[in-house]
Structures are given as structure tokens and as C-alpha cells.
Amino acid sequence: MPTIIDRTPIHDDAIGWSRGAINYARGEVDPPHHHAQGQLLFATKGVMLVETDRQRWVIPPQRALWIPPFQEHTYSVLSETALRAIWFSPSLIALCEPFTRREEVHVIMATPLFKELIGGLFSAGYSQASQRTMAVLLLEILSETQHISAELPMPVDERLQRTAREIIANNLWDMPMEILAERAAMSERTFSRLFIKDTGFSFRAWRQRARICASLDLLANGIPVKQVAWMLGFSGQSSFAAAFRSILNATPGEFLPEQKGFPAV
Numbered sequence: 001m002p003t004i005i006d007r008t009p010i011h012d013d014a015i016g017w018s019r020g021a022i023n024y025a026r027g028e029v030d031p032p033h034h035h036a037q038g039q040l041l042f043a044t045k046g047v048m049l050v051e052t053d054r055q056r057w058v059i060p061p062q063r064a065l066w067i068p069p070f071q072e073h074t075y076s077v078l079s080e081t082a083l084r085a086i087w088f089s090p091s092l093i094a095l096c097e098p099f100t101r102r103e104e105v106h107v108i109m110a111t112p113l114f115k116e117l118i119g120g121l122f123s124a125g126y127s128q129a130s131q132r133t134m135a136v137l138l139l140e141i142l143s144e145t146q147h148i149s150a151e152l153p154m155p156v157d158e159r160l161q162r163t164a165r166e167i168i169a170n171n172l173w174d175m176p177m178e179i180l181a182e183r184a185a186m187s188e189r190t191f192s193r194l195f196i197k198d199t200g201f202s203f204r205a206w207r208q209r210a211r212i213c214a215s216l217d218l219l220a221n222g223i224p225v226k227q228v229a230w231m232l233g234f235s236g237q238s239s240f241a242a243a244f245r246s247i248l249n250a251t252p253g254e255f256l257p258e259q260k261g262f263p264a265v
Helices: 090-094 112-121 128-144 158-170 177-183 188-199 203-220 225-231 237-248
Strands: 003-006 017-024 029-033 038-045 048-051 056-059 063-067 073-077 081-088 106-109
Touching (some): 056 063, 081 090, 081 112, 112 128, 158 188, 188 203, 203 225, 225 237
Antiparallel strands (some): 017 081, 038 063, 038 081, 048 056, 063 106
């Protein structure tokens, strides 16, 4: 079970928001659940995989995830993670008219201002009124911050989904598709066709995306970029960096652990 640092306080409409901080060990899983409030997930350190029905998002400290009220989700932890969660009441969300994507699960870039506001909401140095203002401003920022893709779609077909999870869990990055299709008890042609149908990516493109997602775990644990490239089977650091940038629009170095601390809670 995760270690609960700060239990979620119950808030009324006069307050409109609440916070929670949880430390997770690598490999822990939070089972499917939902909240009556909108939720903003942000890891001050570590990497999470958050899943809904058919979608999967990779959330390192440079990213945050918005989850609308009553959206069922689960998340698993790729590395030791310090999670910060902010819940917003529907009435407070409604005050932010520019927030047009309030009903969509989506990833945003965690800008310096975003991180400062998150830190302020967990600090004892501000009054309740000031923190409510911060919470409202955070919603305003959600309506303006760049939305980015960190999604790794998983196949619907049970055979393909089992194979996809095995690839990620066991680092089967170089295993030929012919062998993987045989393991899934289907022809190579059917394997390829269903993979595109279920994920929107060719198997080769999906596996490259999954490999980059897997690299976030290694980077989050402070493993040098050159070593990560070698561990994941890239021909060199430059080829790894090029693939990384093409998928996440950032350099691997930007995903290394940050030195800045956050308020203890």
C-alpha cells in the first residue's frame, strides 16, 4: 500500500479545492477508481503510468495530467514517486470559463509558474484565502498551458495487449515481430493489421514509442543518457536523442531528476 502523507481534506464550495500527497515505491499500482472532483496529478519526482479504458499516459515531473470528475482511472509507478494531487470542486471549475478542455483527460507541460503554484498549495506559509486564489490561478493556467502528447495507446485485443505488456515488462525491444506474432497465436500479417487497428500505430512505431516511454523510468532514476541508450538497444546516444525528441518534443536531459525541492507536507 502507498504511504499516505496528507489525507485528502473534505472541502465545501466556499473552499473549492483540496490537496493530497502520497509517496509510492517503484512498482506500486493504484487500482481503478474515480473522484467526484476534477483532479490534477503531478509528480515532484518519479514517473507514473496513468490509464483509463484504452489510453495510457506517461507522467514524469515535467508533465501534469488533468482528470475530469468521475473519470475512472488507475496508475502504476515506474520509479520511486512523490505524487501531488489537487482536487477541484465542479463549482470552482465552472468559474474558469476559458478552461474548455475540462471534460477531457489531457497532459500539460509543468511550467515554472505551474510548479510554484503547486508548491504554494502545499505550503503552510499562505492563508486559506491566498491558496484559494492560487487554486483558481492554477485552473486558469490549465486553460492556457501547452497541451502535449504523452500517450501510449494499448491494444484492445487481449492477445496483443498481453504481448505489449510483455514487451514493456521484459524489455523485448529487439524480438522479431514474427516471434511475437507466434507467441500471440496469430499470423504476422494479422498481428500487424490488428496492431494498427487497435492503437493507430504500426507495430514498429508503437514499439519505438513504448521504448521511449520506458526510458523515462531509467532517466528518472538518474541513469546517464548514454547508458539508457545502450540499455534500450539504440545504436548510440544520438539516435536515442533523436527518437526521444521526435516523440516527446524534448531532450532526454530535460527528464533527468531535478534538484529543486518541494515543501514537505
